[in-house]
Amino acid sequence: MKFYYELFMLFFKIGMFVIGGGYAMIPFIKAEVVENKKWLTEDEFLDALAVSQSAPGILAVNVSVYVGKRLRGVKGIVAASLGAVLPSFLIILIIAIFFKNFQDNPYVIAAFKGIKPAVIALILTPALSLAKKAGITYKNVIIPIAIATLIALFNISPIIFILLGIFGGNLYYRGERK
Template sequence: MNKVLSMFWSFFKIGAFTFGGGYAMIPLIQAEVVDNKKWIEKDDFLDILVIAQSFPGALAVNASIFIGYRIGGVVGAIMALLGTVLPSFTIIYFIAAFFMQFRNNYYVDLVFKGISAAVPMLVLIAVVSLSNSINRNYMNFIIVIVTVIAIAILNIHPVLVIVISGIYGYLYYRKKVE
């Protein structure tokens, strides 16, 4: 039970101090559960991210549920979920309740401009960190390029790209294993 409570507190801190959504939370979750607490291995973390990304919903929420379940079963999944969403829910609730009083405040506007400038860097850190876990070979390089072109230039929906990549990975790597 101590591990589950510790996990709740870890996800609560991450949820409370991360701005920018699920992708911005990934490097903090990785630092906490892989590097600091050593609850899971980096390869397992990457697998969890792939699974979490393929399900509907926020990436960080899905990942926290999978990690929580891995560490503490159903209770762990619930506690990780609560730890991740309670800070955001509480903050959004209070902002919504009092937003009209400070929405045009000059200083609040400056704070949000500073936060919005930092968020892309948090996402970039997540991309760099995750890219270090990928095998650097010719085929993975081609997949990355085709994926970027499909999404950024051809405007193919990311879900379709994920499904096609999954099918391709199954077919390509199945032949290598057999």
């Protein structure tokens, strides 16, 4: 029971204090799960991210489900995902109740504007770390940049690129095995 509480509190703490959504939470989840607790290896965490990003839903919740399942099965899923979801639910509930009272407050507006650069940095940090771990270097960085540009400029569904990646990876590694 103690482990489930620890798992719940880990994701609850991250969900409560990290602003910026799932991508901003990734460095904190990685620090706790891989470096501090040593529940997953670096490669397992990279796999968790790959699976979590390709599954529908919120990234942080998907990662929590993966970690919970990997560590303790269904009970681990419940503890970790509740820990990941509950802070956001409570915060949104409180904001919804009181937001009308302070939405035009210049200090609140300034605070949200000030948070944006920090959130971008929190998103870029794991992206660069994962790119390095996945073997993306300055030589082959053109592929993710080109795909991101095509998605942004031409509104192409990312699913197409995921399917092309699956197909292309199978072709490439099938040829490499022979």
